[in-house]
Amino acid sequence: MRKIYFLGLSLIVLTACKVTKDTVFVAKETYWQQHVDYTMDIDVDVKKHQYKGKQTLVYTNNSPDDLKKVFYHLYFNAFQPGSQMDVRSLNIKDPDKRVRDRISKLKPSEIGYIKVNSLKQNGVVVSHETVGTILEVVLNQPIKSGETVTLEMNFDAQVPVQIRRSGRNNKEGVALSMAQWYPKLAEYDFQGWHTPPYIAREFQGVWGDFDVTIHIDKNYTVGGSGNLQNPQEIGHGYQDDSKEINLPTGDKLTWNFKAPNVHDFMWAADPEYKHDVLKMENGIDLHFLYKKNLEEVYLKNWKELQPKVAELMTYFSENVGQYPYKQYSVIQGGDGGMEYAMATLISGKRKFGSLFGVTAHEMAHTWFQFLLASNESLHPWMDEGFTSYISNQAENEILKENKKNPHAGSYKGYRAIVAKGYEETLTTHADRYHTNKAYGTASYSKGNIFLSQLEYIIGKENVENGLKKYFIDFSFKHPTPNDIKRSMEKVSNIHLDWYLNEWTQTLHTIDYGVKSVNGKTITLERIGQMPMPMDVAVAYVDGSTESFNIPLRMMRGSKPTTSIVLKDWGWAMPTYSFTVSKTVKSVTIDKSGLMADINLTNNVFEVK
Structure with missing residues (x-):
């Protein structure tokens, strides 16, 4: 019996090993994401600010699960008195100035809504x-795993008064800023359904192709996502002047746009848009739509912006990944700046520096959230932070600002909120932050520092190459925080699990100091909870200097550096000492300023 028992146990162990090996192999192939193709036809009544829509979705369930339900977002319904967006704005400590109590005061003719009149699954009412x-x-x-279904919908909608992102008649007089305007299928992924109510923050969508037809008064110029399919029937600056224009009769024009492989669709329309086109040498068309009745100074700024946008397109394509679409549109509209597929809405009455800055940021979002489609609700720091990082770099180079640290503002904002005790972890859902200030600092500032501080940890060149690898591996997908970490690990050969955990999942702070200099022995101390590698500059009495790099042991390596690399520092050790060969005059921790140390007063030690 004993022999049989051990034989059985051996078979179990061997079988378990085989299953584990096969499972690991299969796991490499198990990334999946849903796919949906939209066909939409809407008829707009510009006087009533209403439209009727027909929508056909062809939805493919690539998940391993059978789906018994589906969910859509009806974003315009947020702009009604008593909505969660309204109540949240009335109760949050620091409400968005654009919202405040404005939703609560909307009249029935001013609210937004999307009303679903009918919905069919494969021709049968659901x-x-x-x-x-x-x-x-x-x-x-149920939509079985691997199955494709057709969902057909008729709906009515009303465009709300412009309050947040989308709406009618914004403060600069743009008639229609049409973002979040259609019934949008919710995302289903490895975490399940993503169905947060629309309260304040941003979005997640299913990848697919959009075919959108818009019937609107013929004096309105339209721009947005997608490529116009019938320019010779439209004009408005889209036509090929070498070909005949064949404008239809009647009071309306029919615009047909197609946007391939995107996860959202935005458009804007106004009867007073001026439409300029800049054709880049690589074949990309840049469209600029802005009010022709702007003051002369603003019109001049919009003209000066256009070649700079071409420079931005080149910069982002070279430093992250090639822009894959045929056009990009910069459109005056909305309430500040907001990114969408192949286009952005920005307010247009700005000084040139502000106009360029908001365009750079929103355009950079094309890479960080549209092509690298992280979940903006769950991980807003991945799109706002990474966008801030690359747009800061672009502005510094294109405008020749020559800033030593173009991200200094993010460090200042981060240190301020830590000092006030308002900080919340980056794992907080975007809508759940206690204050708008905490959300903004976490998403924009701390998210930006995630990358700029990585330059300090693994080296600038590794960060640059890591972003390019991230784009190659995860564009047109839905990357998670672990994916950016792995991209950086693969190019640097440095372990970064500790960094992702400490910086994004805790409120641990960095505080290192020079504890003492005794003769030629320098002692450093870790005061904060978050461990880091150390860059230390030593100035000697004879006027010479030396630089030292002390890797963190958990990194299992060190960055490329011209500094003298010392023995690594285990995070549990509160102090670290090393000996130099000359008489010390001063010791400085992190001359680059890229480490987010919350107390800089103890980073420099002058020997007296």
Whole structure:
């Protein structure tokens, strides 16, 4: 019996090993994401600010699960008195100045809504219920894994008064800023359904192709996502002047746009848009739509912006990854700046520096959230922070600002919120931050520092190459925080699990100091909870200097450096000492300023 028992145990162990090996192999092939193709046809009544829509979705379930329900976002429903967006704005400590109590005061003719009149699954009516900004759909038949279904919808909608991102008649007089305007299928991924109510923050979408037809008064110029399919029937600056224009009769024009492989679609329209086109040598068309009745100083700024946008397109393509679409549009509209597929909405009455800055930031979002489609609700620091990082770099180079640290503002903002005790972890859902200030600092500043501080840890060249690898591996996908970490690890051969954990999942702070200099022995101390490698500059009495790099032991390596690399420092050790060969005059920790040390007063030690 004993022999049989051990034989059985051996078989179990061997079988377990085989299953584990096969499972690991399969795991390499198990990334999946859903796919949806949109065909939409809308008829706009510009006087009533309403439109009727027909939508056909072809939805492919690439998940391993059978889906018994689907969900849609009905974003315009947020702009109604008593909505969660309204109530949140009335109760948060520091409400967005653009929102405040404005939703609570909207009249019935001013609210936004999307009303679903009918919905069919493969031609058969399905049950559905609207709950705030979410449409819940109980399917007649589950969508099995690997199956494709057709969902057909008729809906009515009203464009709200411009309050946040989308709407009508914004403060600069743009008639229609049409973002979040259609019933948008919610994302389903390895975490399940993503159905947060529309309260304040940003978005997540399913990759697919959009075919959008818009019927609107013929004096309105339209721009946005996608490529116009019928320019010779439209004019408005889209036509090929070498070919005949064939404008239809009637009061409306029919615009047909197609946007391939995107996860959202935005458009804007105004009867007073001026439309300029700049054709880049690489074949990309840059479209600029802005109010022709702007003051002369603003018109001049919009003209000066255009070649700079071409420089931005080149910079981002070279430093992250090649822009894959045929056009990009910069459009006056919205309430500040907001990114969308192949286009951005920005307010247009700005000094040139501000106009360039907002365009650089929103355009950079094309890479960080649209092509690298991280979840903006769960990980806003990955899109706002990374966008801030690359747009700061671009501005510094294109405008020749020559800043030693173009991210200094983010460090200042981060240190300020830590000092006030308002900081919350980067794992906080975008809508759940206690204050808007905490959200902004976490997402923009601390997210930016995630990358700029990596320059300090693994070296600038490794960060540059890591971003390019991240783009190659995860463009047109939905990357997670672990994915950016792995991209950086693969190019640097440095372990970064500790960094992702400490910086994004805790409130641990960095504080290192020079504890003492005794003769030629220098002692450093870790005061804060977050460990880091050390760059130390030593000045000697004879006027010479030396630089030292002390890797963190958990890194299992060190960055490329011309400094003298010393023995690594285990994080549990509160102090670290090393001996130099000359008489010391001063010791400085991190001359680059890229480490987010919250107390800089103890980073320099002058020997007296």
